[in-house]
Amino acid sequence: MRLWDVMPGTARALRPAASGLAGRLPRVSVGSVVLSAMCVPTLVGLAVALRVIDLNRVGFNSDEAVYSGQAAALIGDETMSQFFSVFRAHPLLLQTMLGGLFEVVGVSDLAARLLVALTFGVGSVVLTYMLAYRLYGQRVAIVAAAILAVLPYHVLVSRQVLLDPAFGFFVILSLWFVARGTDDQTGRWMIGAALAAALATATKEVAVLLFVVVASFIIISGLWRRFPSGRFRRLAVSLVLFATIVAPFPLTRVFLAPGSGSSYLLWQFTRPANHDETYFLQVLGQFGGIAFVALAVLGIVVMLYRLRLRAEGDLLILLWLIVFFGFFQIWRIKLFSYLMVVVPALAVCAAVGLDAAARWLADTVPRFRAKRAAWAAALVAIATLGLVAQLGSASVDVVRGGAGIVASPVEFDIEVQDFAGGREFGYWARDHTPPDARFLSIGPSIGNILRFYGDRESLALSVSSDPRSRNPAYVPVANPDLWLRQMGIHYIVWDFYSADRSAFYNGRLMAYARKYGIAVVFAVYQKADGGLYFGTDPPEGAEPRILVYDTVGGDPLRTKTTSPVQETQVQ
């Protein structure tokens, strides 16, 4: 038997696609119910634990601050409304949910993270189980959910208030409805799929790619021909539903903020590439591990070979991967969290690969042949436990800020660890600086954190004066020297993350700090043991993470401030 001939989830022989989805739900047995009852809660508990431990140890990163700030602005928070425009690049469904949460518990970074982690992070694990169960049966479903529950990448991104966890959740939900398509004679799956797709699009507009996935699947698999009568009517209803749910995004732009949409579009399409083509593979390797990647590749290979059989489950998964991963691979801007939408598919692929390998081994090794089914199950179980242990410990290491798995946080744009101390900086600014005080930073990231936690305005040197090259949400610093002299800027803040990304602007900022700064009034250092130190007299071996310089307006003073940071210190 060849590896790719194995049909996961069933012991049946190969079937042509006309018979329906491969891995059609097997008859439920008592044993499988018990297994599910044991495994699913355990996996959910594991997923919850990994996503909430030390959840609030480090404050928001820049994107989290922006989305949460938008949420607060939506519900009328006066302070946040001054700093965060609701009219930025993306739709506002997640922000609306966060706003509802803030109405109940107040504006809280912990509450926001809990909402995302538990609803969308853990929810994605559950949905992946359900999808894989429908496509491939219980064993693959358990393995896929187990992988996703402990995968460092998924854990790390689920713990952040980003759009991608919710976006990924709704994509899985939509595809689950599609997977129900052949069993659902009423056609209600179309409405469910459209609803979920609309919610995904109302979270992040790139979800329109689901149309490509679903349309391709329906056409290639022939599912369209097997629709009940009234399929056009249901399609029309689905499209109307989709449009209704997605409508707020374009309509609010057109009628409430005309021009902002075109500004963002212009900026999105003219942004220069920030990573090369191997970036996502590096991310998967670093935050998934070799075993996970190898199994996923094996699963993809198995599915590709099985395509000649037009196995519909494989087709759906592969289309999901090809369309979304392909798009992000082509798109010039590559951010760490973009893989969130495809990682569940990769988890399913890895589960398929693991299951196929186990079955092949059970069928190939003479000793196992006698009881190949039992041996296959045992091999899958052992391998899964090992994988869960390895990935789980890696996840714990990552969420606790360990450097074991990550060579350089900045290299992969993780952003969370790099703003350690940012929340404390914001609180310090709120409590110790004049309400009208304005800060100057290298880039806008630390400024967003300052706005959220510190209620203070910030300007960034790196914001370009060319509208094609800047995020329209930010104001360019036309003349830093003049603004410092005339006290439009009252503090200078240096942060390690931005300095590491841009040596040029780091140098410029430090030049202004030496010229107009009088003293470092707030500092965050990272000690040799990885912990943080707050104060201007750090212990030996501590490296600066955030430094705030008090500036003096007017003509530069004779006294030049001595800085713990030299221009060349950050390479």
Add this chain to the structure above:
Amino acid sequence: MGRRGWFMTHVRLLPLTLVLCGLALARPGSPPPAMADAASTSDLSQRIDHIIVVVEENHTFDSYFGTYPGANGWSRADSYPRDPTTGTPMKPVPYSESIRDWVVASAKEGKELLSNARPAAEEAYNGGRMDGFVGAQLRRGNDGQITMVYYSKEDARGLWSVADRSVLFDNYFSSALGDSLPNMLHLLAGTSNGIEVGTKKTLAQIADGVPTVFDQLQAAGISWKYYIGGLESLDRERIAGGDYLRSDEPTPSQMYWAPILSMKRFWEDPQLNAGLATQDQFFLDAAEGRLPAVSFVLPSPTDHPLSIPTAPQQRLLSLVNAMGKSPQWGRSAMFIVWDEWGGFYDHVPPPQVDEMGLGFRVPALLVSPWAKRGYISHDQYDHTSVLNFIAQRFNLPPLSPREAASNSFETAFQFDAPPRAAPAFGLASIPDAPVGTPSQNRLTLMAYLEIFAVVAAVIGFLVWAPHIANRKERPDDRQDARQG
């Protein structure tokens, strides 16, 4: 008349007697006592630990705040000084670019722009008629128009922004009709000891004498510093040797503006000398929370002589911001005063309390978390009032009768209200980041809430529709059953 009648007669006369005695004792021109407010000495000691006095140069109240809304500005004058050559009254003229260009050119030639010494002041004062300003400058070869220059809101926007959020005194006078030295001596010592004008000779006179507030503070163990802009450019040896007072040596302006630099003991006594600091040190001390109990600041650049207003205002605002950003802000009070008239016009005749003055009105501001916000004080003050305030706070005896009789500043404070947040002044116009208005945000929220309504409706329909369909089928089932 019986014993009782005699007694009652004298009792009735007692109040009249007391009033007459009081009138006899009251000196002419003495300032009326300010009405006491809730503020008191105990409030001061509980709230104010750091007093900062910033001394600017050479402008009258009308020149900077003559058009400030609510203040006693030049528009309230009954008449204006006349140009003696034409006889026509000259109204104040706004500062302009042409004036600025003229100022720059004159400064390059080393030309004096305005005369501000006592003789010119007395001519301008002209016995209280206040009509000699133009003539006083013309007779000294200066441009008479310059004396009538005032700064508009735009040109003085830094100062006005401070006044908007602080206390502005529109009845604060310099202490002497004359230039910097006699006025600074009143500010530091309560008296000028008869010195009417600043010259090398008069600087030499104060080298050995004149007890100052710093001597009092030092003796009382209260910390103090005098932050002097340009201090680092002075040669200590040459000061100690009296070189700067020789006729062939140019005398640094700081010695007139900060007269203690001419007092030997402040160079020879290490403890007193430790109180002299550079302007840079003020910013450092403020940032690190090490300001002393009493600070005097001579800024650099200052707005003397008539200069382009931007640079001096930037420096002044930077000093105010430094205090606002300091950890000591919550227990501080900063007075910003101008030492003397500088040759500029003011329409309010100064009361003459003694042979020295008062001098013309000068701008004065109070910045403090405890100061009333946007308040214009019309009470009468002069430089000795600042000494009086320091003395009240730190229980020091008055340095002079003038100081003892002066008003202090309690009415400018409001200790029964929560302390104000520190300001962050600036002259730059920074564009705001684009954000939505409250109504835009509200409408956007409502638009997105529609999503939840649609989702709920669809889910409800999908869940209940089959049940509704089943119920509709039941009558047919019953019909079939009957037929069966």
